[in-house]
Amino acid sequence: MTAAFPSHTAAFAPGRVNLIGEHTDYNDGLALPFAIDEGVHVSATATGEVTIHARALDLDESDSYALGGEAPSPGGWRDFVRGVTAELAAAGLPVRGAALEIHGTIPRGAGLSSSAALEVSLALALLALADADVVPPWPLARICSRVENDWVGAQTGLLDQLASLCGREHTAMRIDFRSGVIEPVPLQLGEWRLVTLDSGVGHSHAQSGYNGRRRECAQACEQLGISSLRELEPAMLERLPPPLDARARHVFEENARVDAAVDALARGDLAELGRLLERSHASLRDLYEVSVPEVNATVARALDAGAAGARMMGGGFGGQVLALMPPGTPAPAGALEVRPGAGARVLER
Numbered sequence: 001m002t003a004a005f006p007s008h009t010a011a012f013a014p015g016r017v018n019l020i021g022e023h024t025d026y027n028d029g030l031a032l033p034f035a036i037d038e039g040v041h042v043s044a045t046a047t048g049e050v051t052i053h054a055r056a057l058d059l060d061e062s063d064s065y066a067l068g069g070e071a072p073s074p075g076g077w078r079d080f081v082r083g084v085t086a087e088l089a090a091a092g093l094p095v096r097g098a099a100l101e102i103h104g105t106i107p108r109g110a111g112l113s114s115s116a117a118l119e120v121s122l123a124l125a126l127l128a129l130a131d132a133d134v135v136p137p138w139p140l141a142r143i144c145s146r147v148e149n150d151w152v153g154a155q156t157g158l159l160d161q162l163a164s165l166c167g168r169e170h171t172a173m174r175i176d177f178r179s180g181v182i183e184p185v186p187l188q189l190g191e192w193r194l195v196t197l198d199s200g201v202g203h204s205h206a207q208s209g210y211n212g213r214r215r216e217c218a219q220a221c222e223q224l225g226i227s228s229l230r231e232l233e234p235a236m237l238e239r240l241p242p243p244l245d246a247r248a249r250h251v252f253e254e255n256a257r258v259d260a261a262v263d264a265l266a267r268g269d270l271a272e273l274g275r276l277l278e279r280s281h282a283s284l285r286d287l288y289e290v291s292v293p294e295v296n297a298t299v300a301r302a303l304d305a306g307a308a309g310a311r312m313m314g315g316g317f318g319g320q321v322l323a324l325m326p327p328g329t330p331a332p333a334g335a336l337e338v339r340p341g342a343g344a345r346v347l348e349r
Ligand code: GLA
Pocket: 021, 022, 023, 024, 025, 026, 156, 157, 158, 159, 160, 314, 315, 316
């Protein structure tokens, strides 16, 4: 008897906001993201062929290729689709020929993880179409992140994919990238609001200084003889030459800020959360050096408008700024309010 495969599936995966804990994920550190309502929708219809026909509805572009014959494209969204089918198969998961339709509501390259949302949504729709067993968040995040690493050329960590997969309404998540533990952290903002502001500078992790920062962290570990910067002790910093000492110090202090933010949220001390956002930004700007003048100007604009704290968000070198607005303080023009939404899900199978 042959299995009764679905003929059509659909999935949705959200983008994410990272409250605090930046450039810590690939250092076995801590982060505090949440999934947002905006994301990427993928529908998959079985074709009975061994090919993928994909359409990016927002761009009015398409791509067709044979499963098993994936090759990198000249760049853009096609690499994500080709990478997802190739990496699912490489992980021993079933992939069926399909016509895919992709539609997104997150601005691309804005630092809200449109790429992770695309990978996760594609993976969920394709796995549902093959009637595959549910793949747990960590292994699925790793498969999706291999698409970024090996198909797109960005040596990113697992923050974005995990946030997209594990999102919950009204809840941020404290992710410990060393132990693998993901703890829900209620995000009760009352009359306070979190908003994102576009710096106007797009970014691409494959082309920015992101991979260079990751290399510097690996060099720092090598020089100290530790396996990750999570093992760093402050006394070790003086054994590192610049700029490795500054990079390592950022990671060490940013991990501590994640736990300070979790404590501040538990106490309902949102003014303290704002101060932590500011310190995180100063560290990303001065120690990790991943901010750019336009992003710093956007942070200043948010603070001038009365934000209790604001910082660059994501990999850096452009993208969005996150700002915390106190009760009764209007957000600056063009700001988008963000709140924690549900994680990635199969919508039809
Ligand atoms: C990007 C990457 C993540 C993470 C952040 C920085 O969003 O995709 O893995 O490294 O930058 O915190």
